[in-house]
Amino acid sequence: MSLLEVNGLNSHYGDSHILFDVGLRVEKNEVVALLGRNGAGKSTTLKSLMGVVTPTSGSVVLDGVELAGRKSHAVARAGMQLVHEERRIFASLNVEENLVLAGLTAPNKWPLERIYEMFPRLKERRGSRGTDLSGGEQQMLAIGRALIRDPKIVLLDEPFEGLAPVIVRNLMDACRELAAAGQTIVLVEQNLAATLALAHRVYIINNGHIVHEGSAADLKRSPEILQRHLGV
Ligand SMILES: Nc1ncnc2c1ncn2[C@@H]1O[C@H](COP(=O)(O)OP(=O)(O)OP(=O)(O)O)[C@@H](O)[C@H]1O
Numbered sequence: 001m002s003l004l005e006v007n008g009l010n011s012h013y014g015d016s017h018i019l020f021d022v023g024l025r026v027e028k029n030e031v032v033a034l035l036g037r038n039g040a041g042k043s044t045t046l047k048s049l050m051g052v053v054t055p056t057s058g059s060v061v062l063d064g065v066e067l068a069g070r071k072s073h074a075v076a077r078a079g080m081q082l083v084h085e086e087r088r089i090f091a092s093l094n095v096e097e098n099l100v101l102a103g104l105t106a107p108n109k110w111p112l113e114r115i116y117e118m119f120p121r122l123k124e125r126r127g128s129r130g131t132d133l134s135g136g137e138q139q140m141l142a143i144g145r146a147l148i149r150d151p152k153i154v155l156l157d158e159p160f161e162g163l164a165p166v167i168v169r170n171l172m173d174a175c176r177e178l179a180a181a182g183q184t185i186v187l188v189e190q191n192l193a194a195t196l197a198l199a200h201r202v203y204i205i206n207n208g209h210i211v212h213e214g215s216a217a218d219l220k221r222s223p224e225i226l227q228r229h230l231g232v
């Protein structure tokens, strides 16, 4: 059994049917990317896994435990963390307060020092409030807040979006380090080069349907697949 097994997942916003029988699996220690055009349903998929959006049908099994239909705090307790596109850090709290608060209810947690080793910049900025952080620092903090709970799987929604190339490289190194340490990751990214460099396996979603699954290495050799589904 895979660490994460998703089958027949359907999600709606009101009357709009967004996800159609989405199926995915993620092995322990694997980095899996979900690619797709704007509006394809990538964020909705991650939110449906996390219980931020309640799927209308289907199954989400993490480490043998059925999570579909549960609220996001229960999903978090079961070992999943979602780093939202919009980062959602507490602007009025400083870096360290944000980290401590995120870890409060976690059964296992990383020591603060381990987060600071991964992101030395956060240690330098530990006393700065959320509002005073750059975009890159906010993203580091958002990822740090997820990791401090020692999740079985972390879902990253466009972690590199809108950041300067030097910051993207910095964050990519951190992701690589995490993956090498065995962290299981689901990555949604528009940055194709970064995705193919980090991911072992890739799914492509189109209009709420999974239309391709394969290794990142195969995808690099098959530009026609990217052209067909992503228009790149
Ligand atoms: N809260 C919402 N209410 C209604 N429709 C929504 C809502 N959020 C997203 N949608 C619609 O659901 C579809 C999938 O959106 P989603 O955000 O999952 O796409 P995405 O692949 O993450 O796109 P992007 O690359 O722009 O982030 C889109 O048609 C979008 O307009």
Ligand SMILES: [Mg+2]
Residues within 6 Å of the ligand: 042, 043, 044, 085, 157
């Ligand atoms: Mg999105």
